[in-house]
Amino acid sequence: MKQYHELLEHVLKSGTEKSDRTGTGTFSSFGxxxxxNLQEGFPLVTTKKVPFKLIVSELLWFIKGDTNIKYLLKHNNHIWDEWAFKKWVESDVYNGPDMTDFGLRSLKDEEFKEMYKEQMNIFQKNVLNDEQFANRFGDLGSVYGKQWREWNKSNGETIDQLREVISSIKHSPDSRRHIVSAWNPEDVPTMALPPCHTLFQFYVANGKLSCQLYQRSGDLFLGIPFNIASYALLTHLVANECGLEPGEFIHTIGDAHIYSNHIDQVQTQLKRDFKKLPSLSITDDKSIFDLEPEDIKIKNYNPHPAIKAPVAV
Incomplete structure (x- = not known):
């Protein structure tokens, strides 16, 4: 993971200080x-513990075409909670304490933080137990799963991009059109968060499947380790589905940034030494579309301890 550390160091030293949508501020570098090389081990960051189970359940959520956090909550995954929660507390049915700017306020005000936790707990329980509430406030709009599996056409029909690209890899491996796009300009306004990882392309050579991701925006401390592992895992899963070996995962990032309230955490991580990369275990007798989190396991992962940092919403 040396190249990941080198990118963190580069942005710390040479990044441009910029404002951002969340009001937090970043140090940013472009391109x-x-x-x-997925033959050399699974690229799960070892200089801090990364929760692999969350990566698995989120990726399977995308693959299933789901856009409601109910599936994630059932698997104890809270990656997307804040965006759905924001939708609830800004609605006309919410009657609890003022949650304006809850992300930043919870970092500075302990009394508010406790109120925020209480309201989030209420929200999560309602999503899990109240179908009508979940349908209204648990859904994040036309985010990744919708675009991958049910892209809207102008004639009212839809395109299952993921299933089509897998078929293309199997039947036309040398094609240069093995592409899935999550960036649908018409749907961006209806998404809780416009896709950061916008487009990926597969490439077949010498019996191996490689994948290149274009990511328009990358939170280097919190998000990018997840993205690396998620798309490396996707490459493994699609390779298995197509009877190929995994090749390379190539990660291309547009705006690579470190949030201003992550600087101390990044500096802590950069002082740590690298450890041996883990390996991946996948149930072989299931289609990619039928996999559940228990079918995917990581082996020999012995990272340094986790480093906590706030999520900018």
């Missing part, structure tokens, strides 16, 4: 690429 970077990392390459991971």
């Amino acid at each position: 970077h690429q990392m390459r991971f």
Whole structure:
């Protein structure tokens, strides 16, 4: 993972200080690429613990075409809670304490933080137990799963991009059109968060499947380790589905940034030494579309301890 650390160091030293949508502020650099040979181990960051189970359940959520956080909550995954929660507390049915700017306020005000936790707990329980509430406030709009599996056409029909690209890899491996796009300009306004990882392309050579991701925006400390592992896992899963070996994962990032309230955490991580990469275990007798989290396991993962940092919403 040396190249990931080198990117963190580069942005710390040479990044441009910029404002951002969340009001947090970032240090940013534009246009970077990392390459991971998946034959050399699974690229899960070892200089801090990354919760692999969350990566698995989120990716399977995308693959299933789901856009409601109910599936994630059932698997104890809270990656997307804040965006759905924001939708609820800004609605006309919410009657609890003022949650304006809850992300930033919870970092500075302990009394508010407790109120925020209480309201989030209420929200999560309602999503899990009240179908009508979940349908209204648990859904994040036309985010990744919708675009991958049910892209809207102008004639009212839909395109299952993921299933089609898998078929294309199997039947026309040398095609240069093995592409899935999550960036649908018409749907961006209806998404809780416009896709950061916008487009990926597969490439077949010498019996191996490689994948290149273009990511328009990358939170280097919190998000990018997830993205690396998620798309490396996707490459493994599609390779299995198509009877190929995994090749490379190539990660191309547009705006690569470190949030201003992550600087101390990044500096802590950069002082740590690298450990041996883990390996991946996948149930072989299931289609990619039928996999559940228990079918995917990581082996020999012995990272440094986790480093907590706030999520900018």
